[in-house]
Amino acid sequence: xxxxxxxxxxxxxxxxxxxxxxxxxxxxxxxxxxxxxxxxxxxxxxxxxxxxxxxxxxxxxxxxxxxxxxxxxxxxxxxxxxxxxxxxxxxxxxxxxxxxxxxxxx
Amino acid sequence: xxxxxxxxxxxxxxxxxxxxxxxxxxxxxxxxxxxxxxxxxxxxxxxxxxxxxxxxxxxxxxxxxxxxxxxxxxxxxxxxxxxxxxxxxxxxxxxxxxxxxxxxxxxxxxxxxxxxxxxxxxxxxxxxxxxxxxxx
Numbered sequence: 001x002x003x004x005x006x007x008x009x010x011x012x013x014x015x016x017x018x019x020x021x022x023x024x025x026x027x028x029x030x031x032x033x034x035x036x037x038x039x040x041x042x043x044x045x046x047x048x049x050x051x052x053x054x055x056x057x058x059x060x061x062x063x064x065x066x067x068x069x070x071x072x073x074x075x076x077x078x079x080x081x082x083x084x085x086x087x088x089x090x091x092x093x094x095x096x097x098x099x100x101x102x103x104x105x106x
Numbered sequence: 107x108x109x110x111x112x113x114x115x116x117x118x119x120x121x122x123x124x125x126x127x128x129x130x131x132x133x134x135x136x137x138x139x140x141x142x143x144x145x146x147x148x149x150x151x152x153x154x155x156x157x158x159x160x161x162x163x164x165x166x167x168x169x170x171x172x173x174x175x176x177x178x179x180x181x182x183x184x185x186x187x188x189x190x191x192x193x194x195x196x197x198x199x200x201x202x203x204x205x206x207x208x209x210x211x212x213x214x215x216x217x218x219x220x221x222x223x224x225x226x227x228x229x230x231x232x233x234x235x236x237x238x239x240x241x242x
Contacts, residue, residue, distance in 0.1 A: 021119075021169075024155040096240070
C-alpha cells in the first residue's frame with residue numbers, strides 16, 4: 001500500500017509539471033503507467049527515476065508550438081489521482097487502526 | 107510525499123503566468139505610445155516560456171520560467187495624421203502594433219492558466235493534509 005501511495009505521489013508531481021508547462025513551446029505531457037510504476041517500486045527500484053523513465057510522451061494533438069497539452073484533461077487527471085490517493089490512504093489508515101485496536105487488547 | 111516539489115512546480119508556473127499578465131498590462135497600456143526610450147513607437151513585448159528544473163539539483167522536477175521577453179519586430183502601424191508633430195514628410199505617424207483584442211485573449215488565457223495551477227496547489231495541499239491526518 002505504501003508503494004501505491006508512492007506511485008500516486010510521483011504521479012501527482014508529473015501532473016503538476018504538465019499543468020505548469022501548459023504554455024511552454026515544445027513541451028510534451030508525461031504520465032505514469034500505474035501498473036508498471038507500482039511493480040518497479042515493489043522491486044525496490046528508485047520510484048522517481050524509474051517513474052520518469054517509465055513515463056511516456058504521448059505525441060497526440062501536438063499544436064503548432066510543439067506542445068500537446070490539454071489543461072482540462074490534466075486537471076481531471078490531477079483530481080482523479082488525488083481521489084485515488086485519498087482512497088488508498090483510507091485503506092492504509094483503517095488497517096493501522098485495526099492493528100491499534102488489536103494491540104490495545106480491549 | 108513530494109508536496110514541496112509540487113508546490114515548487116506550480117509556484118513557478120504562478121510566477122511565470124503573473125509575469126505574463128504584467129507584460130500584457132504593459133502592452134495594453136502602451137497601445138498608443140508613439141514614442142519610446144529606444145526611439146520609434148513602442149514595440150509589443152512577447153513573453154517566452156521555458157521548462158526549468160526546480161528544487162534540488164538531483165531532482166528532475168521541471169517547472170516553468172519566463173526565459174525571455176522578445177520584441178515584436180513587425181513593421182509599425184502607419185496612421186495618416188499630418189497635424190501630429192511626429193508625422194513624417196508624407197504625414198504618416200508610426201504607431202505600435204499592439205492589438206488590444208489579441209492582448210485581451212492572451213490575458214484570459216494567462217488568467218485561466220494561473221487558476222489551473224492554483225487548483226493544483228489546492229489539491230496538493232489537501233492531499234498533504236489528509237496524509238498528516240492519519241497520524242491522529
